[in-house]
Amino acid sequence: MKKIFALFLDMLYISAFTFGGGFVIVSIMKKKFVDEKKLITDEEMMDFTAIAQSSPGAIAVNAAILVGRKVAGFPGMAVAVLGTIIPPIVIISIISFFYAAFASNTYVALMLKGMSAGVSAVVLDVALSLFTDEIKGKKILGMILGICAFAATFFFGINVVYIILFSAIAGILVSAFSKRRAE
C-alpha cells in the first residue's frame, strides 16, 4: 500500500512539473525509478521507452502504464496513470477559463523559456549517460543504430515510428547473420 501511494505521488510530481514532449518525461522517469529508487533496470527502461514510443497514445501515459505495472502490478498501473493525467486535467481545466491571457503573458513566457534550457540539459544528461553505458558494454550494434537513429530524425526528419521499425528489422537480420556464421 505504501509502495503504491509512493508511486502515485512520484508520478503526480513528475507529471506536474514536466514540460516538453514524451522523451522529457521518460528521461525524468529514468532518473527517478532507475537511478534513484532502483525499481527498474536501465535495460528495462530503454525497452519501455521503445514500447511507449511505438504504441498508440501519449508517450507519457504509455510509459506510466509500463513503469506502474512493473513497480506494483495492476494497482500500480492504475495509480501511475492517474498520477500522470491528474495534473494536466486540473491545470487545463483552470486555464481553460482564461487561456488567451495565459498564452500571451510575458512572465509565463520568460519562465518557460528559462525552463526550456534546463529541460534540454536534463534530456541530454540522460542521453549521455545511456550512451556511455553502451560504450562501456561494447554494444557495437546499439551504438551504430543509435547514431543512425539520431541522424535520421535530427537531420532528415524521418518519422520515429519508421526508425524504430527499421532498427527492429536490423536487429533480427544481424542476429540471424551472426548465428549462421557461428554455425
Next chain:
Amino acid sequence: MLYLKLFLAFLKVGLFSIGGGYAAIPIIASGVVEGYGWITEAEFADLMTVAEMTPGPVAVNSATFVGMKLLGFPGALVATAGCILPSCVIVSVLFWAYYRYKGLSMLDAVLSALRGTVVGLIAAAGIKLLTTAIYVPGADEKTLDPVQLFIFVLAFIVLRSKKVNPIPVMLLSGFLGLFVHILIP
C-alpha cells in the same frame, strides 16, 4: 449523447496517434475542429500554445480543454478517459508480451537493437530542445541568447556532477531566466 460522441472522438485520437504529441495534432484537428466544429481554428491555435506551455501530453491537454468547453468538468473527464483507454489496453498487452517472450532470441535481438536506437532518439530530442532553447526566437539569423546558454551549461554541470533530482533543476532554470530577463530588460 454528446458525452458518447466526445468519448469516441478522443478514443480515436488515443488509438491512432502513434509517436506522441505531434502525431495527435492532425487527428485532433480533423476530428474535433473540422469534423465536429467543437472548437474554432483560432481556439485550436491557442490550445496548442497553451498545451506547449503547460505540463502533460498534448492529447490529454486537448481532451480536457475540449471537454471543459462542451460539458464542463465531467466532459473533461470523459474526453480524457477516451483518450487514454486505447493506451491502457494495448500497452498492457505489450507489457505482458514483453515479459512472457523476453527470453526468445528473436525478441532479444529486436530489443537490444531498439535500446541503441532509443539512445539516439533521446539525444536528438535533447539537441532539438537545446537549439530552440538557446537561440533568440524570431531572429532572421540565428542569434545566440547568452542567458539561455548560461542556464543550460549551469544545469548540465549540476546534473553531471551531482546526483540531483531533475525537477528542481528545471524549475530553478525557469526562475533564473525570469529574474535575469527582468533585471536586464
